[in-house]
Amino acid sequence: MMIFDVLTLFPGIFVSPLQESILGRAAKQQLLQVRLHNLRDWAEGKHQTTDDTPYGGGDGMVMKPEPIARAIADLKTRTPRAKVLLMTPQGAPFSHQAACELAAEEGLIFLCGRYEGFDERVRQTLVDAEYSIGDFVLTGGELPALVMIDAIARFIPGVLGCSDSAEADSFSDGLLEYPQYTRPAVFNGMAVPEVLLSGDHGRIARWRREQQLLRTWRRRPDLLKRAELSDEDIRILEQLQRTDSESGE
Numbered sequence: 001m002m003i004f005d006v007l008t009l010f011p012g013i014f015v016s017p018l019q020e021s022i023l024g025r026a027a028k029q030q031l032l033q034v035r036l037h038n039l040r041d042w043a044e045g046k047h048q049t050t051d052d053t054p055y056g057g058g059d060g061m062v063m064k065p066e067p068i069a070r071a072i073a074d075l076k077t078r079t080p081r082a083k084v085l086l087m088t089p090q091g092a093p094f095s096h097q098a099a100c101e102l103a104a105e106e107g108l109i110f111l112c113g114r115y116e117g118f119d120e121r122v123r124q125t126l127v128d129a130e131y132s133i134g135d136f137v138l139t140g141g142e143l144p145a146l147v148m149i150d151a152i153a154r155f156i157p158g159v160l161g162c163s164d165s166a167e168a169d170s171f172s173d174g175l176l177e178y179p180q181y182t183r184p185a186v187f188n189g190m191a192v193p194e195v196l197l198s199g200d201h202g203r204i205a206r207w208r209r210e211q212q213l214l215r216t217w218r219r220r221p222d223l224l225k226r227a228e229l230s231d232e233d234i235r236i237l238e239q240l241q242r243t244d245s246e247s248g249e
């Protein structure tokens, strides 16, 4: 079972998202366990202080290193090989690839910041990796940790049932997913592409691949540079680029 330990000043933020839907089901099936820990439990003094003013002056508060060091040491007595991940807008961009790799770990410890973030020595000595979920600044590391737990959990065997398959999802083969349709066959005068109603699985597969290539080229050309493309993909792409014939957009 994959263990996610979360160190936070606001454990309540996690409760509902972890109980619902796929993550809730995975926890009930004991495929994963998310253990929430209040960092204050490792703080000292009457006020259990976890932050202090920055050396050198300036606005805001900085998270102190000692409670974090004690907390990590304690958690590691239970999962010695767990990787410690620090949530920070200055970290490596979190990605499909990173989620897939982290899902193979025995345990992960998420360190959620608040205020102005962490004393630099936390980053230097106590963590294995730093992750950002995007080029923007949030009020705390709780939502980034939740985002990462959700994305990582999808790679744990058994978490996604057949009905939630990840195989065709965007990024799984380096491309965006093809457009999806469901009933009704005509909505607001817009018909589902005829090929999807044809029952011809070869044609459907070819159409979906073309749509993936075209959509990725139009929306995220940066992904095409890194995707593994077959000779046939390259031929389709060159033809699509010549005709630029995407329908329905």
Ligand SMILES: C[S@@+](CC[C@H](N)C(=O)[O-])C[C@H]1O[C@@H](n2cnc3c(N)ncnc32)[C@H](O)[C@@H]1O
Residues within 6 Å of the ligand: 086, 087, 088, 089, 090, 111, 112, 113, 114, 115, 116, 117, 118, 131, 132, 133, 134, 135, 136, 137, 138, 139, 140, 141, 142, 144
């Ligand atoms: C207000 S932010 C601190 C930002 C910090 N002063 C800086 O400029 O890098 C507070 C905490 O939210 C979390 N956080 C904010 N934005 C994030 C992002 N894009 N990705 C990951 N964590 C983030 C981090 O844990 C951070 O310590």
